[in-house]
Amino acid sequence: MQQRHAKIAIIGAGSAGLSAWHAARKHTDEVVLIEAGTYGTTCARVGCMPSKLLIAAANAAHNARKAEMFGITVKQVVIKGEAVMARVKHERDRFVSNVMKSMKTIPESNLLRGHARFIDPHTLVIDEHTRLTAEAIIIATGSRPTWPKLLEGAGNRLIINDDVFNWETLPASVAVIGPGVIGMELGQALSRLGVKTRTFGVGGAIGPFQSEKLRQLADETFNRELYLDADANLDKIEQTDNAVAITFFERDRGQKLTETFEYVLAATGRRPNVDQLAIEQAGLKLNKHGVPEFNRFTLQCLSTQNTPSHIFIAGDANQSVPLLHEAITEGKIAGRNAAHLDDVQVGQRNVPLAIVFTEPQMAIVGESRTTLDTRYGGCGCIAEGGVSFADQGRALVMGENKGYFELYAEHGSGQFLGAELFGPQVEHIAHLLAWALEQKLTVSQMLAMPFYHPVLEEGLRSGLRDLQANLQQGPAITEHCMECGPGD
Numbered sequence: 001m002q003q004r005h006a007k008i009a010i011i012g013a014g015s016a017g018l019s020a021w022h023a024a025r026k027h028t029d030e031v032v033l034i035e036a037g038t039y040g041t042t043c044a045r046v047g048c049m050p051s052k053l054l055i056a057a058a059n060a061a062h063n064a065r066k067a068e069m070f071g072i073t074v075k076q077v078v079i080k081g082e083a084v085m086a087r088v089k090h091e092r093d094r095f096v097s098n099v100m101k102s103m104k105t106i107p108e109s110n111l112l113r114g115h116a117r118f119i120d121p122h123t124l125v126i127d128e129h130t131r132l133t134a135e136a137i138i139i140a141t142g143s144r145p146t147w148p149k150l151l152e153g154a155g156n157r158l159i160i161n162d163d164v165f166n167w168e169t170l171p172a173s174v175a176v177i178g179p180g181v182i183g184m185e186l187g188q189a190l191s192r193l194g195v196k197t198r199t200f201g202v203g204g205a206i207g208p209f210q211s212e213k214l215r216q217l218a219d220e221t222f223n224r225e226l227y228l229d230a231d232a233n234l235d236k237i238e239q240t241d242n243a244v245a246i247t248f249f250e251r252d253r254g255q256k257l258t259e260t261f262e263y264v265l266a267a268t269g270r271r272p273n274v275d276q277l278a279i280e281q282a283g284l285k286l287n288k289h290g291v292p293e294f295n296r297f298t299l300q301c302l303s304t305q306n307t308p309s310h311i312f313i314a315g316d317a318n319q320s321v322p323l324l325h326e327a328i329t330e331g332k333i334a335g336r337n338a339a340h341l342d343d344v345q346v347g348q349r350n351v352p353l354a355i356v357f358t359e360p361q362m363a364i365v366g367e368s369r370t371t372l373d374t375r376y377g378g379c380g381c382i383a384e385g386g387v388s389f390a391d392q393g394r395a396l397v398m399g400e401n402k403g404y405f406e407l408y409a410e411h412g413s414g415q416f417l418g419a420e421l422f423g424p425q426v427e428h429i430a431h432l433l434a435w436a437l438e439q440k441l442t443v444s445q446m447l448a449m450p451f452y453h454p455v456l457e458e459g460l461r462s463g464l465r466d467l468q469a470n471l472q473q474g475p476a477i478t479e480h481c482m483e484c485g486p487g488d
């Protein structure tokens, strides 16, 4: 077995690992980046990018059908499955090749191929071919889908997101299990592309929503377009000759039905890839899920002696906020700190921001109402404002007048604290709100900002006015603000 030594070993060449590589490499050449699987990152290969490509195709079909409401007849919407998947894969490959191009800047001698596992806190064995000792180690091993045993009845018809982006064409039918972020994005996209879908969940959760009002509105809104039972009663999942038979109780009538689908898509959550690292040999304190305890500002893990360790953990692997921008930030902080073990520093973290690319889109900025209530200990310090998009001017113009915003602020200071958003193109409004939160703006300061007319942001302004009134810092909205222009 080959023996090697490095100042820093990074396990996983995904987004967090690559970000850590670039940060660490500024300080030392002795960095080794280890990858067991395919180069190119989850985000580009089977995550963020191909899913948004599939959604873009689905929305094109949807908009063609929707044209009728504007008095425009599109005679026939024909979805060519092969062509849809060819574009998804072609553009996906472009994103992957960009990652590969940037990887070419990493010297071969700094790369190691194979599966890494710990044999002691400073030593990794890679595929039984290399024994690598390192002064600091960064775990950036990402996550993988997980599913309940019931789904295994589907046999080889059980698929995950990776499989979808390898399809040559679109299937006739897919049962989506799990109406979380992946299930809602892919489920709606497939349905809009003419695939027969049914989406089943447990416990009623939809997407990222914590607000019961938004959860219910999402349930009603999506059910106008597709079948979604967020609290389903699934009885049986069985593989048949070339399909899967699912027996379930239909959501409205409670009738027991058995239907066949070409595939069952497991979208029931992801687990961090730390269980195949022999993590118990790393001398780290593990939480009840077997994930190392760590400091989210330094990314430094805690040793079994409760002291800061020389091991860092970044990206989906730490199960904290499994999103791309967080993986990159965490990689950067971990890479810098791994190179300065004697001077570990706190890195800057941004406010929480999560966006789900369904239509209407779902988003969370800052803290949810539930988290705020817990944090503020039920002291009645939180004011809430809201606005419906049912008759918002610009949303009506576009025929996208669905949704509701819930906005939260602190009584007294009037500081904006967070929001749950369901509505048209909220990806942009979510950014405005995240930027306002980063700047620690008060609701009054936000209302003093410019608002064009007619734009969706006028809806946000109405929500902020309602919030300001509830903070007792402004008048209650009794009628539409006609001096602002019609349809705010």
Ligand SMILES: Cc1cc2nc3c(=O)[nH]c(=O)nc-3n(C[C@H](O)[C@H](O)[C@H](O)COP(=O)(O)OP(=O)(O)OC[C@H]3O[C@@H](n4cnc5c(N)ncnc54)[C@H](O)[C@@H]3O)c2cc1C
Pocket (backbone or CB within 6 Å): 011, 012, 013, 014, 015, 016, 017, 034, 035, 036, 037, 038, 041, 042, 043, 046, 047, 048, 049, 051, 114, 115, 116, 117, 140, 141, 142, 143, 161, 182, 273, 276, 277, 314, 315, 316, 317, 321, 322, 323, 324, 325, 327
């Ligand atoms: C379908 C889907 C859609 C998504 N959409 C979005 C989105 O729109 N916006 C967003 O912000 N986020 C999105 N995400 C989440 C985002 O993709 C992830 O948060 C991000 O890719 C995590 O990066 P990472 O570096 O932690 O993991 P990865 O990119 O998965 O990298 C981990 C790497 O570690 C390697 N590895 C694992 N174990 C070992 C080992 N023992 N030895 C060596 N190598 C190992 C793996 O092979 C892998 O290459 C989506 C995810 C999915 C699945």
Ligand SMILES: NC(=O)c1ccc[n+]([C@@H]2O[C@H](COP(=O)([O-])OP(=O)(O)OC[C@H]3O[C@@H](n4cnc5c(N)ncnc54)[C@H](O)[C@@H]3O)[C@@H](O)[C@H]2O)c1
Pocket (backbone or CB within 6 Å): 148, 177, 178, 179, 180, 181, 182, 183, 185, 200, 201, 202, 203, 205, 206, 207, 267, 268, 269, 270, 321, 322, 323, 354, 355, 356, 357
């Ligand atoms: N737009 C984005 O930013 C984006 C897109 C996709 C994925 N992601 C990231 O990937 C992560 C993982 O996504 P995900 O959708 O796999 O996880 P998730 O946690 O968002 O959703 C899992 C869903 O499965 C449901 N579920 C669990 N067990 C079930 C069962 N036995 N039967 C039916 N339903 C069940 C849960 O109630 C939940 O609704 C997300 O948390 C997110 O961070 C982000």
